[in-house]
Amino acid sequence: MPIYESNPYQKLLLHNLKALGLDVQEGGSGVFSILRSVICNLGADAIHLHWLTPFLIGNSKIRTIAKSILTILQLIILQLLKIKIVWTVHNLKNHENRFTNIERFFSRIVAKRADAILAHSESAKRDIRNAFDVDDQEKIAIIPHGNYLGYYKNTLTKEESRSRLNLSPHNFTFLYFGKIRDYKGVQELIDSFIKLNKSDAKLIIAGKPNNNEISNSITYKARQNKNILLVLQLIPEDDIQLFMNAADVAVLPYRDVLTSGTLMLGMSFRKPIIAPRLGCIPDVLKNGGCFFYDPEDADGLFRAMKLSMTSKHHLQNMGDRNFILAQKNSWSLIARSIFKIYQNHLSDYTPSN
Structure with missing residues (x-):
């Protein structure tokens, strides 16, 4: 309780x-x-x-x-x-x-x-x-x-998921998924994505903001870039696969964290992760399935996102490693x-x- x-x-x-x-x-x-x-x-x-x-x-x-x-x-x-x-x-x-x-x-x-x-x-x-x-x-x-293996539907392919979200199969797609609170760093994620300045990159932010102030702030920032897709609502369980399977990498841009269910969710969907070296995350992802960054480095998230885009040939292997780890839990x-x-x-x- x-x-x-x-x-x-x-x-x-x-x-x-x-x-x-x-x-x-x-x-x-x-x-x-x-x-x-x-x-x-x-x-x-x-x-x-x-x-x-x-x-x-x-x-x-x-x-x-x-x-x-x-x-x-x-x-x-x-x-x-x-x-x-x-x-x-x-x-x-x-x-x-x-x-x-x-x-x-x-x-x-x-x-x-x-x-x-x-x-x-x-x-x-x-x-x-x-x-x-x-x-x-x-x-x-x-x-x-x-883990969340078998709990959520996972029948859609990447191509089907992207088609439903009107995303190109050629876009490199970052995903933030989950409830949006101040400490989760979504504003910094948007800033880092805009700084990437990559026309072939997409950022999906899917989740319900905790209050109107956060919602307004994110909406205002996202207007600066047409490659940001906002879905600011509670995502139905059957639609979670839509966003997870459309993504190349899941981003956890947290300013502060002890433990994370979203981390295990991404691993359960075979996603490579971008995350700070905070809380449980380095303990869980010891196998090379994560692009880590220093949370004290103002450009750390930006550099991790940039590195992921230049490491496309490693992403499948990273996601598979995370999935194997998730299976153990x-x-x-x-x-x-x-x-x-x-x-x-x-x-x-x-x-x-």
């Missing part, structure tokens, strides 16, 4: 945990959702937290402090009831950078209260330890992010690893089948 219906990460994890015989119930994101989930599921052995933002962040400083205190009190009650607490850390702070000092303070308390903390990579584990003052290294387990294996963590903290628990 909290459960986000649109997030395949949780759907796939839930499905595979249930396949192991676990009785897994979904929890909400309201102020008292943690305690309510336990009351509605008497006999619960553990609660598994994911994103803390809805439990900690309010629309004012006072509300943020109040929500955070109520959340900690609920966790204390859980501990008194001998209910174990597991926390998968997807990010170190909320995406909008609201009340981050307060959030960091209470996130550290959650980390201390948690019986187990899950990180998606070695670098994420290190960042979590430093951010939340976790002294016990054994408390943090590394569980990789699962099956949800069945991930669920089994998480189940073992549950078992380690619930020594008397056995699944129902």
Whole structure:
């Protein structure tokens, strides 16, 4: 908990945990959702937290402090009831950078209260330890992010996808895919693409902006170049293949990141990646499937994009390498690893089948 219906990460994890015989119930994101989930599921052995933002962040400083205190009190009650607490850390702070000092303070308390903390990579584990003052290294387990193989339709060829998007088969096509927030660096991506000044290059930006200000900013920038295709909306699941298969390379121009589902999505569609050396990305892509750049270098993204265009003969091989890596991160294996963590903290628990 909290459960986000649109997030395949949780759907796939839930499905595979249930396949192991676990009785897994979904929890909400309201102020008292943690305690309510336990009351509605008497006999619960553990609660598994994911994103803390809805439990900690309010629309004012006072509300943020109040929500955070109520959340900690609920966790204390859980501990008194001998209910174990597991926390998968997807990010170190909320995406909008609201009340981050307060959030960091209470996130550290959650980390201390948690019986187990899950990180998606070695670098994420290190960042979590430093951010939340976790002294016990054994408390943090590394569980990789699962792949999306077989979840999304993938029947269209590159030619069919480009035809549907009115793109030439000869264009070199960059793709940014996913929700658009400030920290994801889409504005810098547009600037770098314009700087390339390549008439045979296309940039697709497909995803829903987080607010009107971001939408207006991106739309204004994109007007400067007719080779930028904007699809500023939530992309239906069946249409994701359209954009992924049309692209030569997927770009993750993030200013800040701990872990990334979009990275695994691109790998699941055999895409080579352009990304900064940040967070989990260097840990995941150790096989030469990425054009890395230094996030502190103002021209780093531009140079990585330029390099990808001169490396066309390597792209297929890079995408294949990423696909092979993605195959290793099956949800069945991930669920089994998480189940073992549950078992380690619930020594008397056995699944129902």
